[in-house]
Amino acid sequence: MNNAPRRPLYAVLMSLILPGFGQLYNGEVNKAIWLFLAFSLLSIPGVVLIALYLPSAWMMPMLVLGLILTLSVWVYGLWDAWRGARARSTYVRAPWQVSSVYVLVFILCDILAVPLLTGYVRAHQVEAFTVPSASMMPTIEPHDFIFADKRYNCPGCHTAVQRGDIAVFVYPNNRTRYYIKRIIGLPGDRVQIKGQAVTVNGQPLTVRTQTEQQMTRVTEAEGQRHWQVEWQDASPATDIDTTVPPGQVYVLGDNRSAATDSRTFGTVPLRDVVGKARQIWFSWGEGGVRWSRLGQVLD
Numbered sequence: 001m002n003n004a005p006r007r008p009l010y011a012v013l014m015s016l017i018l019p020g021f022g023q024l025y026n027g028e029v030n031k032a033i034w035l036f037l038a039f040s041l042l043s044i045p046g047v048v049l050i051a052l053y054l055p056s057a058w059m060m061p062m063l064v065l066g067l068i069l070t071l072s073v074w075v076y077g078l079w080d081a082w083r084g085a086r087a088r089s090t091y092v093r094a095p096w097q098v099s100s101v102y103v104l105v106f107i108l109c110d111i112l113a114v115p116l117l118t119g120y121v122r123a124h125q126v127e128a129f130t131v132p133s134a135s136m137m138p139t140i141e142p143h144d145f146i147f148a149d150k151r152y153n154c155p156g157c158h159t160a161v162q163r164g165d166i167a168v169f170v171y172p173n174n175r176t177r178y179y180i181k182r183i184i185g186l187p188g189d190r191v192q193i194k195g196q197a198v199t200v201n202g203q204p205l206t207v208r209t210q211t212e213q214q215m216t217r218v219t220e221a222e223g224q225r226h227w228q229v230e231w232q233d234a235s236p237a238t239d240i241d242t243t244v245p246p247g248q249v250y251v252l253g254d255n256r257s258a259a260t261d262s263r264t265f266g267t268v269p270l271r272d273v274v275g276k277a278r279q280i281w282f283s284w285g286e287g288g289v290r291w292s293r294l295g296q297v298l299d
Contacts, residue, residue: 004093006085014102015081018110019074022081024102027094035077036109042070044117051126051147056279060295063281125150127275129168131180135259138217138228139166139298140180141290145282146298148275161186161249161270163200164222166277166298169251169268180277181261182227185250187270193240193263196231198252225299232257249273 006026015022020035043066050062121127131144140146148168152159161167163183171177185191185200192199196216197206205220216231229252240263244250248267253259262268283293 002092004091004097006088006091008082008085011081011085012078015074015078018106019077021102021106022077023084024105025097026081026084026088027091027097028084031080035073035080039070039073039077040114040117042066042073044114044121046070048121048125051278051281052149052151056295056297059279059281123150124154126278128281129178129180129277135253135255135261136166136180136182137255137258138230139182139254140277140280141283141285141293143284144280144293145284146180146280147278149278150275152276153270153273159276161273162222163189164225164227164299167249167251167273168275168277170272170274172265172268172272178274179251179260181251181253181259183249183273184252184262185244185267187244187246187248189244189250191240191242191244191250193238195239196256227254227299229254229256238263247271 011022011025013022014025018036019039020032023029023032023035046066046069047063050059050066054062127148127150129146129148131140131146132142134142149159151157152165152167153161161183163186165183166180167183168178168180171179184198184205189200190202196209196218197204198220199205200222205222206218207221207226208219210217210219211233214233216233218229218231220227220229242250244267247270249270250262250267252261252263277298279298280293280296283290
């Protein structure tokens with residue numbers, strides 16, 4: 001049998017491409033499988049568990065811990081692959097250790113399995129979005145990074161659309177873009193806007209008004225839920241009286257004077273509501289990281 005020593009550089013480079021790949025090159029199939037599974041489960045389902053199922057106060061510490069564990073698995077895989085290759089200066093290559101098998105494993109794991117798992121999580125569990133505009137201030141600021149719950153408004157889901165929800169939806173005028181706004185009116189609701197007063201089915205949403213310099217901050221409520229919206233005093237008044245059609249919702253931005261919402265593009269089909277904003281996982285402003293916003297629950 002021919003001696004085929006394992007090359008440490010090859011083992012490390014393969015582990016960089018895919019955790020566990022270097023161990024496969026070294027002939028350690030069992031270790032390769034466990035490293036790949038550990039990396040995949042920590043980096044994808046781990047985020048789902050943290051974003052959707054753990055208490056909100058745990059989110060940031062657990063995200064940091066998850067990132068540390070994921071990187072630790074990867075770094076361990078690099079070190080172990082290098083160490084294992086060095087220990088195999090005399091090595092008889094197994095019949096299956098040929099380039100075609102390595103390519104097949106790479107395709108199955110890195111091009112099929114990981115993207116399919118990631119795609120499923122993003123489509124059905126949780127997806128991260130970046131909010132670029134100020135249309136949802138003061139609730140959401142520009143460059144807030146949020147998690148959206150994708151178990152929302154879908155067949156078989158237990159989370160139905162409700163007034164006051166902050167929803168992510170397909171922008172009606174450009175279906176390649178997503179918008180984020182607050183749902184104010186459900187199908188059949190009568191929505192009336194007169195100046196800065198919003199009424200739904202004859203019930204005013206406003207519970208408190210506070211004037212601050214050239215801005216009016218209004219606290220609105222639906223049942224036990226409260227949120228704040230902003231109106232610029234210099235903005236022109238808009239009077240609206242409309243009934244939400246069946247299968248549609250009426251959405252407004254919390255920054256009422258600066259938002260493009262149902263007052264401009266009309267109601268949004270329920271089928272286009274794809275997620276509910278849940279929590280801020282990162283935030284970046286002119287002064288750097290906005291630490292106080294990290295982990296903030298959106299309501």
